[in-house]
Amino acid sequence: MQLFDRAAISAAVTLDQDALSAVEAGFAALGRGEAVQPPILSMAIEEANGEVDVKTAHIRGFSRFAIKVSPGFFDNPKRGLPSLNGLMMVFSAQTGLVEAVLFDEGYLTMVRTALAGAIAAKHLSRTDSRRVAVLGAGEQAKRQVEALRLVRDIEAVDLWARRPEAANDCAEQLRAMGLAVTVHESVRAACAEADIIVTTTPSQQPILSAADLPEGVHVTAMGSDSPEKRELDASVLTRADAFVCDSRAQSERNGELKAFAGSADGPSAGSGADGELPFKVFELGQVIAEGQRLRLTPATITVCDLTGTGVQDTAIADFALSRLT
Amino acid sequence: MQLFDRAAISAAVTLDQDALSAVEAGFAALGRGEAVQPPILSMAIEEANGEVDVKTAHIRGFSRFAIKVSPGFFDNPKRGLPSLNGLMMVFSAQTGLVEAVLFDEGYLTMVRTALAGAIAAKHLSRTDSRRVAVLGAGEQAKRQVEALRLVRDIEAVDLWARRPEAANDCAEQLRAMGLAVTVHESVRAACAEADIIVTTTPSQQPILSAADLPEGVHVTAMGSDSPEKRELDASVLTRADAFVCDSRAQSERNGELKAFAGSADGPSAGSGADGELPFKVFELGQVIAEGQRLRLTPATITVCDLTGTGVQDTAIADFALSRLT
Numbered sequence: 001m002q003l004f005d006r007a008a009i010s011a012a013v014t015l016d017q018d019a020l021s022a023v024e025a026g027f028a029a030l031g032r033g034e035a036v037q038p039p040i041l042s043m044a045i046e047e048a049n050g051e052v053d054v055k056t057a058h059i060r061g062f063s064r065f066a067i068k069v070s071p072g073f074f075d076n077p078k079r080g081l082p083s084l085n086g087l088m089m090v091f092s093a094q095t096g097l098v099e100a101v102l103f104d105e106g107y108l109t110m111v112r113t114a115l116a117g118a119i120a121a122k123h124l125s126r127t128d129s130r131r132v133a134v135l136g137a138g139e140q141a142k143r144q145v146e147a148l149r150l151v152r153d154i155e156a157v158d159l160w161a162r163r164p165e166a167a168n169d170c171a172e173q174l175r176a177m178g179l180a181v182t183v184h185e186s187v188r189a190a191c192a193e194a195d196i197i198v199t200t201t202p203s204q205q206p207i208l209s210a211a212d213l214p215e216g217v218h219v220t221a222m223g224s225d226s227p228e229k230r231e232l233d234a235s236v237l238t239r240a241d242a243f244v245c246d247s248r249a250q251s252e253r254n255g256e257l258k259a260f261a262g263s264a265d266g267p268s269a270g271s272g273a274d275g276e277l278p279f280k281v282f283e284l285g286q287v288i289a290e291g292q293r294l295r296l297t298p299a300t301i302t303v304c305d306l307t308g309t310g311v312q313d314t315a316i317a318d319f320a321l322s323r324l325t
Numbered sequence: 326m327q328l329f330d331r332a333a334i335s336a337a338v339t340l341d342q343d344a345l346s347a348v349e350a351g352f353a354a355l356g357r358g359e360a361v362q363p364p365i366l367s368m369a370i371e372e373a374n375g376e377v378d379v380k381t382a383h384i385r386g387f388s389r390f391a392i393k394v395s396p397g398f399f400d401n402p403k404r405g406l407p408s409l410n411g412l413m414m415v416f417s418a419q420t421g422l423v424e425a426v427l428f429d430e431g432y433l434t435m436v437r438t439a440l441a442g443a444i445a446a447k448h449l450s451r452t453d454s455r456r457v458a459v460l461g462a463g464e465q466a467k468r469q470v471e472a473l474r475l476v477r478d479i480e481a482v483d484l485w486a487r488r489p490e491a492a493n494d495c496a497e498q499l500r501a502m503g504l505a506v507t508v509h510e511s512v513r514a515a516c517a518e519a520d521i522i523v524t525t526t527p528s529q530q531p532i533l534s535a536a537d538l539p540e541g542v543h544v545t546a547m548g549s550d551s552p553e554k555r556e557l558d559a560s561v562l563t564r565a566d567a568f569v570c571d572s573r574a575q576s577e578r579n580g581e582l583k584a585f586a587g588s589a590d591g592p593s594a595g596s597g598a599d600g601e602l603p604f605k606v607f608e609l610g611q612v613i614a615e616g617q618r619l620r621l622t623p624a625t626i627t628v629c630d631l632t633g634t635g636v637q638d639t640a641i642a643d644f645a646l647s648r649l650t
Contacts (some may be wrong), residue, residue, distance in 0.1 A: 001428070003328070041366035045383050045390070048419050054379050054392060058370050065370070067379060069392055069414060071421025085421050089394060089412070094373050096396025096410050101426065103326070 002100040004324055009104045012323040015114055015147050019319055023115045024122075024288060026059060026315030027246070031285025034060040037310045039249070042226075049075045051226075057310030058093060059318075065093050066102075066317035068310070070109060082106075088317045100321055112316040113308060114143035115150075116246065116284075117220045120304035121196055122151040123287050124244060124295060125218035129195035130155045135187060135207055135231075136200035136223065137161035137170035144198045144222070145174060152196070156180040160190035162201070188212050199223050199231040206259075210235035215299045222306040224255050232303070234259040237279060240303040242294035244282040250307040257281070257305070285311075327425040329649055334429045337648040340439055340472050344644055348440045349447075349613060351384060351640030352571070356610025359385040362635045364574070367551075374400045376551075382635030383418060390418050391427075391642035393635070395434060407431075413642045425646055437641040438633060439468035440475075441571065441609075442545045445629035446521055447476040448612050449569060449620060450543035454520035455480045460512060460532055460556075461525035461548065462486035462495035469523045469547070470499060477521070481505040485515035487526070513537050524548050524556040531584075535560035540624045547631040549580050557628070559584040562604060565628040567619035569607040575632040582606070582630070610636075 013019055029035045041054040050073035058065040070086040077083060086109060088102040102108065121129070129152045134141050137159065148154050157179050161167035164183070171181040184190035191197050191212045197219045199208055208231060213219070219240070223231045237243050237256060245251035252261055260277055284304060287294065294302055338344055354360045362382040369376045375398035383390040395411040402408060411434060413427040427433065446454070454477045459466045462484065473479050482504050486492035489508070496506040509515035516522050516537045524533055526548045533556060538544070544565070548556045562568050562581060570576035577586055585602055609629060612619065619627055 036368055036370070038366055038368045041363055041379055041381065043361055043363045043381055043383060043390075045361070045418055045421075047385065048421075050418070050421050052381070052390075052392070052416070052421060054366055054381070056366065056368055056377070056379070058368060060372065065368075065377075067377070067394055069416075071416060073419070073421035076420055079420065081420055081422070085423075087414070087423060089414075091377070091394075091396060093370055093375070094398070095401055095404065095406055096370075096373075096375050096377060096398040097406070098410075098412060098428070103423070 001098050002325065003103065004100065005103050006105045006107050008324065009102055009320055010107050013108065013111055013320045015111060015143065015150065017150055019111060019316065020115050020118055020150055022319035023112050023312050023315045024119050026311040027119060027285040028289045029059045030309070030311045031283060031287070031289030035311050048073055055310040055313050057314045059311060059314055062314065062318055063093055064090050064099055064318050064321065066090050066314045068109070068313040070106065088313060090317050090321055102317060102320060108316045108320060110139060110143055112312040113140060113222060114147035116306050116312060117144045117198060117222055118147035118151045120220045120244065120284060120306065121148055121218060124302040124304055125152060125196050126216055126295065126298060129218070131158065131193050131195045133158040133191045133194035133197045134200065135160050135190065135197070137163070137166035138200060140200040140222065141170050142173050144200055145179070146177065148196065154179065158182050158184055158190040158194060160184045160187050196220070201231060202229060203231050204228050205230065206233035207231055208236055209233035210239035213239060213301055217301055219303045220306060221256055221303065225307050226254050227258065230256065230258060232256045236303060239301060240279070241300045242282060242302045243279050244284050244287055244294065244302065245305040246284050246307055246309050248281050248283055250309065251305050255305045255307040326423050327650065328428065329425060330428050331430045331432050333649065334427055334645055335432050338433065338436055338645045340436060340468065340475065342475055344436060344641065345440050345443055345475055347644035348437050348637050348640045349444050351636040352444060352610040353614045354384045355634070355636045356608060356612070356614030360636045373398055380635040380638050382639045384636060384639055387639065387643055388418055389415050389424055389643050389646065391415050391639045393434070393638040395431065413638060415642050415646055427642060427645060433641045433645060435464060435468055437637040438465060438547060439472035441631050441637060442469045442523060442547055443472035443476050445545045445569065445609060445631065446473055446543060449627040449629055450477060450521050451541055451620065451623060454543070456483065456518050456520045458483040458516045458519035458522045459525065460485050460515065460522070462488070462491035463525060465525040465547065466495050467498050469525055470504070471502065473521065479504065483507050483509055483515040483519060485509045485512050521545070526556060527554060528556050529553050530555065531558035532556055533561055534558035535564035538564060538626055542626055544628045545631060546581055546628065550632050551579050552583065555581065555583060557581045557584070561628060564626060565604070566625045567607060567627045568604050569609050569612055569619065569627065570630040571609050571632055571634050573606050573608055575634065576630050580630045580632040
């Protein structure tokens, strides 16, 4: 049994094509029905403003599976500690014995989340996409752009964030990556010229609506990962020519499909039952596995909602161990 | 962050009164509504005849919580490896940071499971209980008896197991503990004189029925912990004067209440909805917390179904760390 710390893991695993291929293969296995992915175990620790999520999946044919524990304790910054943390345990899929513990402090989650955004853009956005609008200015704002460069020739970033100082900090970091960055005062202005829009906020209210979408844009919404959060107005989903998510079950519970399951402002409010949505729901894994072409013209609008899946965790942990051992 | 192996953990934690008190306090907190205990995360890995369960709970006021991973890979014995395994991670309930990883290989699960049986007997069996019938001859057969001695003056054990050679081995080990042990060829014969009956098998068919129950007996059924398993005929539950379980939700899914939820042989087959059971369901934590007296006369028959709860895991992990650090 081996233990690895964040320093070792981040030296071995970076946002590169090999890591992207590993996560993409995980999604494809899920799409082919070759993965077992149980519902997320989630526990709130209210008195500490904390929560912990456990995700796992097994991909048939893989020799290992990961179980990831992600604590989020939102009073931690007051103590000088990061809110998000976590580790992954890697088990043999033949014997159930522990092979390794990856004390990555959330590093691999950062990587596989950024890569999922790139994978969505690879299969859904226009191949000539150059300009990205990023809503949000946290760690993923930067990482999503970094990962997108693996699949598209990104030249310019239009940035909006609730806190202008955070937007300015993030803009500096993106400029250091050689990108032309503009900070905007409104979502509408940030998105006006976008080929790709990435929403990466912890918002509990929709921040993007259909009126903000330029023709031919691809939207990746990766902020909402719990029942309380939400980034997209229902109009974004109904306006889209194709709506894709990483897991329909998770999108309905934690992601943007919540807008259509009992909320007051969804067009089919109160329904949410299968087949009652005013649009078809695709899953990213099936799009990859079946080579579905959802972008039919340069004007097609695509939306991908990412909530984060156990299959990504098993895929990136397996990849990390192959690099580390 | 500290790591402990099985040797260190088993040296620090044994089946004693302090450990029993720690687990009992966990149940009591659950009974008072002071614990958060999410549903078990369970994943099957069919091609390896394996499964993995993840359990957790937070007890309000506790400074730590545990997340336990229990893999069961049932082809392992062919490879010379144990079927059951596992580890517990212990996190700060204030910050979510990992405090320790207990690589106990299932040792603490053995301890907290045996102690739960003793706690059930402490609150439900006759105080003058001397004679235990044990059905099954695995690790827990011995450990349940060992733990019962913490709460009752056990003198004699009547043993039955499907495989006679396993029963004889187990009998030898129990005799080495100074007990009078008789191996029986039938469940009926083993239970005829019992003050306490413990069922500790992986059976998928009922092995104990109402006709096997002597007057005044207490039954602890701890074998069934998955949708496939079952030890008690429905008649045992309807015959009992009081039916208790560690968690009603888990008993309905993984334990003996399955007999009353859609199975063909339950008296209220097909129903299973709340309040439709032909008896009242008590939870062990409430019995402890509220000091409920369910044994009204020496002839009262009590049954307790134990499926294994996250609150036991957090309680024993917290106790183990208090001994280890």
